[in-house]
Amino acid sequence: MKVQTQLIVAGMLALCGSLPAAAFDLAAAVQAARDYDAGYAGARQSLLAGQEKAVQGRALLLPSVGLSAGITRTDPIRPDADPYHSSSVGVQLNQPLFDVASYTGYKKGRISSELAEVQYSASGQQLIADVARAYLDVLLAEDVLSATQATKKAFEHQLAQAKKAFEVGTATITDTHEAQAGFDGALASEIAAMSDLEIKRNTLAKLTGLKPEQINHLKGRVDLGNELGTLQAWLDRAEAGSLNIKSARQQVQLAEENLTAARGKHLPTVDLSAGYSINHATDPASRLSGRGSTAGNSVGVNLTLPLYAGGGINSQVREAAANLEKSRDDLELSRREVALAVRSAWLGVSNGAAQVKAQEQLLVSAKSKLDATRLGREVGVRTNLDLLNAESSYQDAVRALASARYNLLYARLALALAAGELDDQAVASVNRFF
Structure with a gap:
């Protein structure tokens, strides 16, 4: 019975090991990257660290309480005198009443925490963009390799026919050389395409930890419909929602x-201080007076006014003013860069849709030309070189259409990224095509 059980378990393990890994789409790749990518994990820890800035800033406005204690032994110089001790225990409270540095530190802590949250959100959106780029690059590399292999196969077939025709005397050696050159070129292109595919797969695997061989492909035509909207609407959305602009604004606030x-x-700075202390002494004077132990309270207000600091404060003011102007210039630069990114992505979507339609029509025309050239070659009105050129043109059209489709999809995500709206909903709008 035990042997049978072991055989059953071994059989189940072997079956599980032989099952193919589950295929994944773009949404699954993004989710896997959130759990796997080390850079995003580091950004999460930076967020946790940045959130502590608000706590540290608030602490500057709250009272501070300290405990102090001490004990001292004194050995008199006179040899006949006994050593004596003194000890003290005290609690001191300090509360800032007027301190510009503490108040601005509180505000800077709050702004820094908000900045950390914005930077973390930006890291998450950039991760989506990186995964989408890697995902689409793998698909394009696979399509390029398939088209290259199809071209090589066609050249290989033509080369075999040219050699056979030359042997029977119905073709010249030129036809064989042309077919051989085409085949050699296709073979070199195939090697390059295989290498590029491997690189693209490794990039996707580094981000997601998934097996790129199980990637889902496009299931049909790519049509984003009329969901684009106007360029001005996207520029307005980016001005309000761009994380780069938000981050630059917060840098201005910090400055x-x-x-x-x-x-x-x-x-000046004004602080309230209060304390309570207990003192105990065993020296002769304290024993004689009967005041070996004393306790006392203290309450006071302390004012500190700087009079002269060697010009250092004025220098710090000028430095901070210059940094403020720089941060404002950086904000304006960020606005311009975001506007440029929005325009580029918007044109990528609007013109990309037209490009896809044009490439689809070009593919139909290239296929018709290839079929006509094959027929012409059979009846003797077209040469092998004409057929090889037609085959190359058709495969070029296949690659161009694939590239146009992937560029359109990425442009849609890039538009959302520029506007600060690259989330799971934006991913779903593209993922439906896989």
Whole structure:
């Protein structure tokens, strides 16, 4: 019975090992990358670290409480005197009442935490874009390899026919050389295409940890319909939602707080302090007076006003002012770069759709030309070279159509990325084609 059980388990394991890995689409690849990519995991830890900035900034406005304790032994110089001890325990509380540095530190901590969240969201959207690019690159590389292999097969067939025709004397050696040159070129292209496919698959695997051989392919025509919208609408959405612009705005806010903090160093600081202490001493004077142990409270307000710092504060103010202007210039640069990205992606979608339709018609024409050339070659009005050129043109049209389709899909995602809207919903709008 035990042997039978072991055989059954071994058979099940062998069956499981022989099952093919599950195929995956773009949405599954994105989800796998979120769990697998080390760069995104690092961004998540940066978010957790950045969220602590708000806590640290708030702590600057809250009271601080400290405990102090000490003990001292004193050995008198007189040899007949006994050593004595003194000890103290105290609690001290400090609360800032007016401190520009503490208040601006609180505001900077809050802004830094918000900036960390924006940067994490940007990392997530960039990860989607990277996975989509890698996914589509694999599909294009596979299509290029298939077209290259089809061209090589056609050249191989023509080469065999040319050699046979030359042997029986119905063709010249030129036909054989032309077919051989075409075959050699196709063979070199196939090697390059195989290498490129391997590189593209490795890139996708590095991001997702999935087996790129199980990737899902396009299931039909690519038609985004009328969901594009106007360019101005996308520019407005990008101005409001672009994560790059949000990040640049927060950098401006941080620079403004740095300038306020630098100017605040000219102003006084006011702190409230309160304390309670217990002191105990065994020295002769304390014993004679009967005050060996004392306790006391203290409450006070401390004011500190800087008078002169060697010009360092004025220099820090000028430095912060210059950094503020730089951050404003960076914000304007970010706005322009986002607008350019939106325009480029929008044109990629609008013109890409027309490009796909044109390439689809070109493929139909190339196929018709190939069929006509084959027929002409059979009846003797076309040469082998004409047929080889027609075959190459057809495979070029296949590659161009595939490239146009993938570029259109990526342009749609790039448009969402530029507007700060590249999420699972945007992925789903493209994933439906796989």
